[in-house]
Each structure stands twice: as structure tokens, then as C-alpha cells.
Amino acid sequence: MKEVKIETTLSVYEDFTELPNEIQNLMNSAIEARDNAYAPYSKFNVGAAILLDNGEVVIGSNQENACYPSGLCAERTAIYYTGAKYPQAKILKMAITASSQNQITDQPIPPCGACRQAIAEYEIKQDSSIEIYFMGAKGKVVKSQSLANLLPLLFESSVL
Numbered sequence: 001m002k003e004v005k006i007e008t009t010l011s012v013y014e015d016f017t018e019l020p021n022e023i024q025n026l027m028n029s030a031i032e033a034r035d036n037a038y039a040p041y042s043k044f045n046v047g048a049a050i051l052l053d054n055g056e057v058v059i060g061s062n063q064e065n066a067c068y069p070s071g072l073c074a075e076r077t078a079i080y081y082t083g084a085k086y087p088q089a090k091i092l093k094m095a096i097t098a099s100s101q102n103q104i105t106d107q108p109i110p111p112c113g114a115c116r117q118a119i120a121e122y123e124i125k126q127d128s129s130i131e132i133y134f135m136g137a138k139g140k141v142v143k144s145q146s147l148a149n150l151l152p153l154l155f156e157s158s159v160l
Contacts, residue, residue: 006152011143012108019141023095023133026051027141029059030095033074037061043101046074046109050082052089058082075115079122090126094119096134105136116151123147124156 013019016027026049034047039062046062060078064071075096082091098109111119111134123130129146144150 008149008152009145010149013141013143015139016135016141019133022051023093026057026093026095027097027133027135029057030074030097033059033061033078034097034099037074038063039101040064041066041068044098045101046096046098048074048078049095050078050091051093052082052086053092054086054089056086056089058085073112073115075111076118079115079118083122090128091122091130093131093133096132097137098135099137104138106139108135108140108142110134110142110150113151116147117155119147120151120154120156124154 016024019027029049030047032047033049034045037045037047039045041064048060050058052058058078058081060074060081062071062074063077075094082089096109096111099105119130119132123146132144132147132150133141135141148154
């Protein structure tokens with residue numbers, strides 16, 4: 001048997017105001033999207049904003065449904081719209097923010113597993129990393145240089 005050690009390096013900003021202006025603007029777009037989320041069941045609002053290489057910013061918010069599997073997370077809403085509207089554009093950066101209607105979310109909230117897989121697919125498709133920034137409603141912001149830092153041992157099409 002051989003053990004394999006997997007390490008990840010993330011950057012942590014103590015506060016939103018420490019982010020570069022470009023990322024503050026992107027996170028503000030994610031916050032606006034979060035505030036427009038439709039989350040009557042979970043009471044957990046999520047917003048995502050994507051910066052493309054053509055300068056466009058695409059936003060998404062979670063959209064729930066009484067038939068739970070029919071809902072969609074903010075990250076996938078934004079990334080799938082990006083793929084449909086701007087199929088040739090590369091995704092450079094993604095900002096994600098989450099808030100709860102039931103409690104204070106002051107810890108960074110990373111994307112769920114399904115969203116990580118969807119983001120990974122786009123990193124593979126465009127053959128370049130996507131910077132990901134995530135936070136709760138307030139407090140620290142975490143930056144990952146690539147989705148691969150958040151989802152090591154990717155499941156990808158080469159295994160199909």
C-alpha cells in the first residue's frame with residue numbers, strides 16, 4: 001500500500017474590503033444575485049457572479065422548487081447560462097456568497113459538490129483555471145486559484 005497526500009493552498013482575506021476592486025465589484029454582483037434568490041424552502045440564499053474574458057459579468061442565484069431535485073444552485077445557474085449565452089468565452093473568475101434567513105453566515109461557504117463538478121467541467125473545457133472567491137453574508141473571503149484545489153481527484157470525461 002502507498003499513501004498519497006493531497007494538499008490545497010487557499011488565500012484567506014479577513015474582510016471583503018481587502019479584496020482587489022475588480023473582485024469587490026464581482027462579489028457585489030454576487031451579493032445582488034443572492035438577494036434575488038428564490039429559496040422559500042431552505043431559507044438559504046446563494047448568489048454567484050462570473051467574470052468572462054470578454055469583460056461580461058454573468059450572475060446566477062439559487063432557484064428552489066417544491067419538487068427539490070428540480071431546483072438549481074446559483075453557481076450552476078450562472079455557469080450554464082454562461083455556456084449558453086457566451087459559448088466561446090473563457091471564465092476567468094467566480095464570486096460566490098451565501099446567507100441564511102435562519103442564522104448569521106459569517107464563515108465562507110464553498111460551492112456544493114455538484115457545483116464543484118460543474119465548474120470543473122468548464123475548467124477542463126476551456127483548458128484554464130477559474131479563480132473562485134467565496135464568502136458567507138459577511139466576514140472572511142476565501143480565494144482558490146482553481147476548482148481543482150477544492151475538488152482534487154476530478155471525475156472527468158477521459159475516464160468514460
